[in-house]
Amino acid sequence: MRGLMMEDQLLVSDLIEHAALNHGFQEIVSRTVEGPIHRYTYADALKRMKKLANGLERMGVKLGDRLATFAWNGYRHFELYYGISGSGAVCHTINPRLFADQIVYIVNHANDRFVFLDLTFVPLLESLTDQLPNVEGYIILTDAAHVPETSLPNAMCYEDLIAPESETFAWPVFDENTASSMCYTSGTTGNPKGVVYSHRSTLLHTFFQCGGESFEMSSKAVVLPAVPMFHANAWGLPYAVCMVGAKLVFPGAAYDGASVWELLDSEKVTFAAGVPTIWMMLLEYVRQSGKRFDHLTQTGIGGSAVPLAMVEAFEDEFNVQVFHAWGMTETSPVGTTGAFNCKVHEMPLERRRTYQIKQGRSVFGVKLKIVGDAGETLPRDGETFGELAVKGPWIVGSYHDNDEANKSQFTRDGWFLTGDIATLDEFGYMTIVDRAKDVIKSGGEWISSINLENAAVGHPAVVEAAVIGIAHPKWDERPLLVVVKSEGAEVSEADVLGFLEGKIAKWWMPDAVEFVEELPHTATGKIAKLKLREIFKDYVLPTTAASGG
């Protein structure tokens, strides 16, 4: 017997229709690439999205066509999210910070028909366009007054494209499993891999974000995504705000501490989400300038592990709650969240914090397990670690046109292998020990680079830390700690190592500490371990000589 409920399709266009109808007054504020702050409402946004949809139709865009975006977080990018997906085309956000050859690969592999780009990226696309034979035209996200001279073929100005169009458009209805958006993982090895989200997966992920034990989302919230819209759909926030009718604040291209703080303050932002690197810059700024957070009540932090020192800074110094989450481009992206269960909630602060720096616990909709080398399921005892495998309706089922990864990263019974090495405990809390390729193999045992880094940034003079394995004749690999110290701080190798004593297992103690001006970061703001390993590829540990190697 079939259920007799309506088979209403879950479509992205319903989110913006809902927001405009029920929260049409709510503001969307953007720091623009051109400079000034732009303000309008959900009702205004919907009208412009419909103009865009009509424009796309005139351009001959069809169901399933891929349209690329190279854009910062702003209202026009938001219009593309809905105008493109709502029309049945695929909004393909591209990370402009990737290497040029990766960008070329991505645009060609996805077969993008048109490229929408912010002014910032005109020179970048001009330098690549010869290698992008399938792109039919470039739409610059600005108005006629700001459009530059450009050698881009078939260049158009976004405002000119939508200006003549009607504000009336009936969103097409199609199967909810149709592709809505697309994002390539920034893969540190090999070519980037394409993840294709569906309308259904996007809506289910949004329901969870707004309803489950997740971020503080409501129509009273003021939300600032400090995670770029080209990084896993800004963690789903541009969809979640529409479901609840929250005020939305876009930081544009300015992610430095001062610019982010200014918006948090002037727009009375209550919730902001980003990677630890962004928060590190913000914390440095507020400390040095003596600023406070008068409105911010919660930060969502993910993408890399949150160090305890960052939790303490936000919560104890600034009274802002830290909500740690884990996810991947492949998981839409939120896979676990740091919401306390009732047992953890009752624990004394210090113990509770040990849970807060774990990567979070299972949410309904994402099944987690850890598996050993032979694919066997390992115990959830909080100690045994193995590769994290996940499954669920908003988890990637296969990569776009990539036989190799589709063979190696999925189990026969349909689990996605994340490449993260993790433990799971009795409450379902997951702890990432390391990325499989970053873990340090010493004497047949594993050392977690993440744990060492988190311990090191607890030192008051350490701003950022990274640990990599250096070849060692006796132990195979030993850890090298690379540190950025705060401006003007006097701190030695012995100070840092002394600080780590008692905080980590004795045999995990780094064999050396190197101080650097800055650490290399990936296109999504994480520490670029691959680059760091390259920089230190000829490094010889002082202990090598001692071990007779």
Ligand code: AMP
């Ligand atoms: P991306 O798809 O670029 O967002 O990268 C996903 C990867 O980032 C995951 O597989 C993890 O290795 C890492 N990651 C994401 N969130 C966290 C977190 N909270 N703690 C540690 N690593 C994380």
